[in-house]
């Protein structure tokens with residue numbers, strides 16, 4: 001494994017991510033003040049805290065023994081979401097037999113650093129355990145409700161908001177539901193059944209619906225908009241909408257702010273839940289600059305919408321991103337590279353969150 005010599009030296013010496021940031025951005029030819037000067041970068045966490053917004057990351061608790069991973073996690077974020085540890089296959093591998101070790105590790109890590117936990121995800125057609133595949137409609141509904149009761153019940157009081165239902169709508173322009181086994185066997189009611197079960201299990205958690213390719217105004221986001229409006233009208237519990245924002249450089253939807261705002265106007269919170277911005281690999285300075293501008297745009301969108309609770313990035317380092325495995329030839333989507341060096345996008349996020357040169361006090365004459 002190739003390790004950037006500067007990063008390795010810094011990591012060995014135990015310096016924090018802010019030092020890594022300054023060093024590697026310098027390596028990219030951008031002038032950044034050294035820590036200790038008036039222009040030293042604050043952490044993303046301190047900047048987001050000051051704005052009253054969440055800055056989150058998807059955590060794999062198995063990576064925490066890796067020094068730079070934990071240093072960045074500790075320093076830069078005020079919210080944690082489990083990348084995989086709270087999903088149905090991870091928590092209920094056999095019917096009504098629950099395994100919370102990994103999920104508890106996420107919660108315990110968050111608690112140790114005073115970070116919030118965002119729950120992901122109670123019901124998703126993907127990563128369902130094999131035993132659900134052959135259930136009848138009534139049995140699948142019962143299994144889904146039991147799963148929600150047990151999982152949301154186990155974590156009750158520790159989760160600020162749950163992705164109750166993930167990716168329930170179809171891609172393309174149909175504006176319809178995804179043709180999942182939940183939809184096929186239970187029918188349209190499965191989503192509201194899930195939300196009612198989640199409210200009963202943890203009345204203190206906000207309940208969200210979450211999806212991808214819904215960041216701009218399009219048929220899919222409008223289908224979710226109509227569902228939220230319908231739920232609000234009929235008193236089905238729903239509190240928030242997640243916009244995953246798995247984006248491509250140069251393609252942040254121009255109407256993203258208007259889209260989030262129209263949901264907020266329905267009386268729900270909104271949140272950017274899984275942000276990453278991929279490019280064809282290898283990265284180069286031009287692509288990284290475009291990516292940085294795109295990250296800044298997305299953070300600015302959230303800041304411009306009063307009900308946007310925050311932004312979560314889908315991982316720390318490009319080393320462990322899901323992208324290359326699913327989109328061969330693409331990657332470099334996160335804000336730290338595979339050697340934990342911060343990319344220009346790191347400073348762009350900091351700038352958007354309000355970092356910048358500290359004004360030099362003037363001396364009265």
Ligand code: G3I
Pocket residue numbers: 083084126127166212244274322
């Ligand atoms: O746990 C098994 C392990 O036992 C096995 O040895 C290994 C071999 O491949 O696989 C492990 O499971 C993997 C799992 O992540 C946990 O690491 C799966 O293969 C792998 O497909 C799975 O990928 C996750 C993916 O969701 C599943 O669709 C990614 O890490 C995760 O980043 C990704 O996250 C999703 C969100 O939950 C929802 N929105 C889209 C986003 C990206 O796909």
